[in-house]
Amino acid sequence: DIVMTQGAxxxxxxxxxxxxxxxxxxxxLLHSNGKTxxxxxxxxxGQSPQLLIYWMSTRASGVSDxxxxxxxxxxxxxxxxxxxxxxxxxxxxxxxxxxxxxxGAGTKLELK
Amino acid sequence: xxxxxxxxxxxxxPSQTLSLxxxxxxxxxxxxxxxxxxxxxxxxxxxxxxxxxDGDTYYNSALKSRLSISRDTSKSQVFLKMNSLQTEDTAIYxxxxxxxxxxWGQGASVTVSS
Numbered sequence: 001d002i003v004m005t006q007g008a009x010x011x012x013x014x015x016x017x018x019x020x021x022x023x024x025x026x027x028x029l030l031h032s033n034g035k036t037x038x039x040x041x042x043x044x045x046g047q048s049p050q051l052l053i054y055w056m057s058t059r060a061s062g063v064s065d066x067x068x069x070x071x072x073x074x075x076x077x078x079x080x081x082x083x084x085x086x087x088x089x090x091x092x093x094x095x096x097x098x099x100x101x102x103x104g105a106g107t108k109l110e111l112k
Numbered sequence: 113x114x115x116x117x118x119x120x121x122x123x124x125x126p127s128q129t130l131s132l133x134x135x136x137x138x139x140x141x142x143x144x145x146x147x148x149x150x151x152x153x154x155x156x157x158x159x160x161x162x163x164x165x166d167g168d169t170y171y172n173s174a175l176k177s178r179l180s181i182s183r184d185t186s187k188s189q190v191f192l193k194m195n196s197l198q199t200e201d202t203a204i205y206x207x208x209x210x211x212x213x214x215x216w217g218q219g220a221s222v223t224v225s226s
Contacts, residue, residue, distance in 0.1 A: 039212055048206060048216040049149075049157065060214060092157055096211060100172040101147075101159040
């Protein structure tokens with residue numbers, strides 16, 4: 001199985017500051033078709049996860065442009081510019097290159 | 113709009129079978145896959161399996177021997193059955209749409225306890 005490893009945030013993050021969440025995969029998620037099979041989700045407290053980013057860097061519909069995804073085949077970053085109260089929660093990266101699809105353990109963002 | 117809703121028993125006895133239903137609206141099961149994902153209390157997300165739009169299924173090998181996913185397209189429902197439940201299967205069970213999991217149900221809380 002592909003292992004997804006997420007980094008921690010130096011919580012709490014001051015409101016208005018930027019935050020970067022890292023994710024590393026045990027295998028390259030770059031497909032021969034040129035697409036990278038990596039998604040990012042946010043799970044706010046008490047809610048279901050919601051899709052933020054797919055194909056490593058494409059924002060999902062309705063997602064603020066304060067969120068951006070980048071990376072290479074195995075190292076990825078979700079950047080949140082100007083953190084707001086609504087950004088609080090747990091962020092997950094997930095690979096969908098191979099079955100079983102696997103998630104990182106999650107990175108918690110707390111606001112100062 | 114796109115909606116998914118899980119339903120099922122909140123409490124299951126150890127060694128018994130869990131049956132959950134995901135009822136969808138706003139899209140067709142013949143156009144989109146549906147996945148099941150679970151989350152134990154205070155823990156992360158685990159992908160369990162999927163029903164593809166063409167009726168094909170795929171399961172997490174860690175659960176494959178206990179898990180079955182089926183559907184009724186006429187009722188826009190996807191079913192999850194998992195047998196031999198143990199306390200570690202206590203979790204919130206979500207159904208979610210498609211490759212990008214762009215829509216999620218509110219989750220069904222399942223407790224395995226006698």
